[in-house]
Amino acid sequence: MNIEFTKGHGTGNDFVMINDFDGVMDLSEEAIAQICDRHFGIGADGLIFVTRTENSEVAHLLNDEPAAEWFMDYRNADGSKAEMCGNGIRVFARYLITRGLSEIVDGSTLPIATRAGIKDVTATATGFAVDLGRWKVDGGEFLVRTSGLSVARPGLGLNLGNPHVVVALADMAELEGLQLHLAPTLEPAPRSGANVEFVVLDDPLITQGVASISMRVHERGVGETLSCGTGIAAAALAIRHWADNGQNFWRVKVPGGEVGVRMFPTQDGEHVAISGPAELTFTGTFSL
Numbered sequence: 560m561n562i563e564f565t566k567g568h569g570t571g572n573d574f575v576m577i578n579d580f581d582g583v584m585d586l587s588e589e590a591i592a593q594i595c596d597r598h599f600g601i602g603a604d605g606l607i608f609v610t611r612t613e614n615s616e617v618a619h620l621l622n623d624e625p626a627a628e629w630f631m632d633y634r635n636a637d638g639s640k641a642e643m644c645g646n647g648i649r650v651f652a653r654y655l656i657t658r659g660l661s662e663i664v665d666g667s668t669l670p671i672a673t674r675a676g677i678k679d680v681t682a683t684a685t686g687f688a689v690d691l692g693r694w695k696v697d698g699g700e701f702l703v704r705t706s707g708l709s710v711a712r713p714g715l716g717l718n719l720g721n722p723h724v725v726v727a728l729a730d731m732a733e734l735e736g737l738q739l740h741l742a743p744t745l746e747p748a749p750r751s752g753a754n755v756e757f758v759v760l761d762d763p764l765i766t767q768g769v770a771s772i773s774m775r776v777h778e779r780g781v782g783e784t785l786s787c788g789t790g791i792a793a794a795a796l797a798i799r800h801w802a803d804n805g806q807n808f809w810r811v812k813v814p815g816g817e818v819g820v821r822m823f824p825t826q827d828g829e830h831v832a833i834s835g836p837a838e839l840t841f842t843g844t845f846s847l
């Protein structure tokens with residue numbers, strides 16, 4: 560069977576996208592892992608099936624938002640399912656619009672269904688902004704050990720639809736010295752695993768009202784990636800939590816670029832949004 564795909568990325572976090580409008584494509588975890596393998600496959604941090612929400616496991620979300628026509632069926636590079644992907648959803652929006660499957664007219668919002676609920680995407684001058692919705696501290700504090708750090712460090716658990724643990728480091732030398740191809744270990748071990756972000760405050764921390772931090776990440780089901788959108792939001796939220804400084808505008812520098820973070824009040828509690836680029840790079844065909 561020949562399968563067409565499109566490759567895209569958001570700040571270097573890259574994805575293979577495959578049309579599965581009817582939700583019938585039944586690729587095993589092994590097949591997905593092979594497609595995402597950078598030596599034996601196409602190579603990507605994740606695979607996204609483009610599926611009509613009505614034909615998906617989250618069809619019930621249409622009761623709340625009938626306009627959420629498309630479901631981002633996100634899989635990590637090891638084939639496991641994930642609830643949400645902050646970079647992936649911007650690339651997904653770019654794909655839908657480029658292919659004429661959807662549109663964002665004059666500042667309107669494009670609702671996209673995910674396993675973490677409906678997420679609203681808007682167009683910006685340089686890409687897309689995504690309202691990740693409500694967030695929460697999740698699991699409290701963890702002890703984090705990772706190659707390149709001699710002693711365990713405390714990490715804060717946060718849920719952005721998917722699980723994260725954020726660790727603050729002293730300086731860039733510590734951040735650059737991490738060997739994140741090896742998975743950090745967490746104590747206690749979260750039941751469903753977690754993405755682990757390591758962050759350093761930039762100097763000066765705040766310029767023109769925007770606070771700046773640098774981050775590297777080890778993603779659950781993937782390994783080190785050049786960027787993680789939900790992790791970027793988690794990083795800014797964790798630093799604000801520790802600093803207790805009410806800072807609501809952030810710029811997060813990752814190896815693949817920069818992503819903005821904004822926290823804002825809504826009727827159903829505080830939301831967090833990210834904004835950044837999303838690009839399609841090439842298309843092709845493969846057979847399994």
Ligand SMILES: N[C@@H](CCC[C@H](N)C(=O)O)C(=O)O
Nearest residue numbers: 641644645646721787788789
């Ligand atoms: N890269 C993503 C997160 C993808 C899912 C993650 N690895 C998980 O298992 O939760 C992002 O940009 O948010």
